[in-house]
Amino acid sequence: MLYSFIIPYLRVQKGKVIFLLLSIILGVALTVFNPQVVRYFIDTATKGGSWNALLVAAGIFTLTTIVLQLNQILSVYLGDSVGWKATNLLKQKLLQLIMKRDVAYINEHSSGEMLERVEADCNNLFTLLSHFCFQVLSNMLLLIGVITMFYVENWLMGTVILVFSIVTLWLLIASRGVVFKYSLKEREESTKYHGFMEERINGATDIHTNGAGNYVMKKFYNLHDSLFKASRNSWVAGRVTVWGTSVILIALGYVITFSVSVYLYNQNEISIGTVFLFFLYTELIFKPLEQITYQLQYLHGASASISRIMKLMDNSTLVSTKDSAELSLDSPIHNVRFEDVDFSYDSNTNVLKGISFSIAQGNVLGLVGRSGSGKSTIIRLLCKMYSPTRGKIELNGVNITSIDEQALLNKIAYVTQHVQLFQGTIRENITYFDESYSDQELTEVIRSLGIGSWYERLPNGLDTKIGNSGDGLSAGESQLLAFIRIFLRQPDIVLLDEYSSRIDPMTEQLLETALDKLLENRIGIVIAHRLKTVLKTDQIIVLDKGSIVEHGNTQALMQDPQTVFHKMLQSGMEEPV
Structure with missing residues (x-):
């Protein structure tokens, strides 16, 4: 050996x-x-x-x-x-x-x-x-x-x-x-x-x-x-x-x-x-x-x-990539579809059961439910971090297992509540140390997201240094850097996993402005607890114990006092009733 x-x-x-x-x-x-x-x-x-x-x-x-x-x-x-x-x-x-x-x-x-x-x-x-x-x-x-x-x-x-x-x-x-x-x-x-x-x-x-x-x-x-x-x-x-x-x-x-x-x-x-x-x-x-x-x-x-x-x-323990060398996703993604998807880590526990939904370009889907209901797992399946136990996930009608992994990830941007930042400058962190971007390109992206006022307050602009894990920045400012990263890539799908749970009031308005620009003409899937974030979605899925208990138009579910989502809003978006 x-x-x-x-x-x-x-x-x-x-x-x-x-x-x-x-x-x-x-x-x-x-x-x-x-x-x-x-x-x-x-x-x-x-x-x-x-x-x-x-x-x-x-x-x-x-x-x-x-x-x-x-x-x-x-x-x-x-x-x-x-x-x-x-x-x-x-x-x-x-x-x-x-x-x-x-x-x-x-x-x-x-x-x-x-x-x-x-x-x-x-x-x-x-x-x-x-x-x-x-x-x-x-x-x-x-x-x-x-x-x-x-x-x-x-x-x-x-x-x-x-x-x-x-x-x-x-x-x-x-x-x-x-x-x-x-x-x-x-x-x-x-x-x-x-x-x-x-x-x-x-x-x-x-x-x-x-x-x-x-x-x-x-x-x-x-x-x-x-x-x-x-x-x-x-x-x-x-x-x-x-x-x-x-x-x-x-x-x-x-x-x-x-x-x-x-x-x-x-x-x-x-x-x-x-x-x-x-x-x-x-x-x-x-x-x-x-x-x-x-x-x-x-x-x-x-x-x-x-x-x-x-x-x-x-x-x-590698993420499955079988048949993944066939398609490279040259065309934009205009539709995401889950069809009867099950997922489990082992044979004893089902994390997801019979998940089915579809979302088109220009729409935002909100995933809500108590902790452990399977919200983050849905997003991770879409990123091929896991493979479904049963069912299929399709992009533009093509099974995700037949799509090249790197090509898929080039089309997807995934932001979590804990943004990974590195010791270095603001420029290095938003470009992942890619030196091909000019200062003008970067500042134009920052201003197009509506956060130019925040950028102007940085002591050394793009050359402002930050420590390991974002030392020197608030949680909200770290999320702003994550949004700039996404906008530089111009992905087709934006996934936000409880990104607003650690936002401070000072940067919340900046994030909301940047988010509107970020989700424009893209497919968005948002896991959130805050009411303002949920109101920006076009449809809502309520999850409980890995199953969909409610799915529909956001405004319609909000206005119907009999819906689970309406009762969640009344209780502060904590858990389904």
Whole structure:
């Protein structure tokens, strides 16, 4: 699973990977060659060879060592470059997948947890790619090269070292499975810890003002304790199994090399230089084995991270896009139709039951009902955040499942009561950091919405800076920015989900003016509690427990004292009677 997972991210860097492989091969060849020079030097010296021969051998050894070091630097550079490129590509893919998740999945996972998976888990993968995979390849080639040289020098020593190497690799690989479950547990505890920290830091003001500090600190201590124990167990398991096994095997390897070398030397089959050569080659065998042992710790963490990344890449929670590549919605949307739509998160609970209605261009539909009646779910189905359990949703008579998702979202603007703003300027927030808009275009849109007076009060106009989540703006001003965003896009459908529930009186009139302009000649669906907003709609649907209990012309329902909607108005738009 490991290599099949990372190969696609290496294939796009074919050139660098090839150069890296050539660098690895060169490094292995020079590493295997150098002990031969040392053996020649020792044998020549013991036999009384000339100084010139010794100087030449020393020069070759020095030159080879320098080239080997330079080549190692190149290998590290290429390995890091390939690793970062592959990791960044994976991060992009994961972020795109998160953006396509259905709402149920998003609600089940904190933003801190998602950040941990995209950032920390992917960084573990970088370590795996840049410091493990290519080193394992280099070490395996070195192992094969050294064993081959053992056979060239003496078949008995070659056979003994081959058997020893196979047993050693098998034992080290077998020890990996013992540590994996501890590494996975460590990553899970890390996710909980960082998710908790991210959410509590964002909510620091509410926590402080509501006196929840003691609870947060107690929870922090518990999570930190769990993370410490999981990390300790993972470290101990790695040291006891992998590291402990390797130490024993290395000691055994030296004993075997020494014993066989003494036997062969006494039989006059090898020289003293060859004995030293065997020890150098044995050390070269232990070097890759030691590195593999050390890097197995990264492999455990990376394997756990890949397991979690694979879960994130599971398509089961993606918004359905089957047959979505057929239509691109080139023409304007002039009609939205729900036909007998059911929806449920699971088989036990129906959130929507038999929802049917139609709305044409230039009309506004109001959705009212108590909390949990299914109002927001209708809007989210229209945005393909969910897929209907039964029935169909049509735009211009075409089933929404047959429409390209991005083309659909380009036609729809969705505004909630909590507008997402980013740290930056007013310009950056209303254009989503798109630099193609000129100042004149933006100010014309602002004034066309009737909110020029508000814009004139901004201290630095479009360059006015705001903090994270709109710090420095009121809730109503945040909604104004959302309306400007919509007007820049010129969508065919405008969806407003209780947008007025947090509006302050100072900006309410500005919003009402902007809303009239925004909904002009468009399809509008509004979820609202305020009377003024409901009066702007052309038709009303009253929902209760996922079903339509009333549907009709807004004015007609208002004037009929027997209707549920009329009684809601009398009770302050809170709940149907």
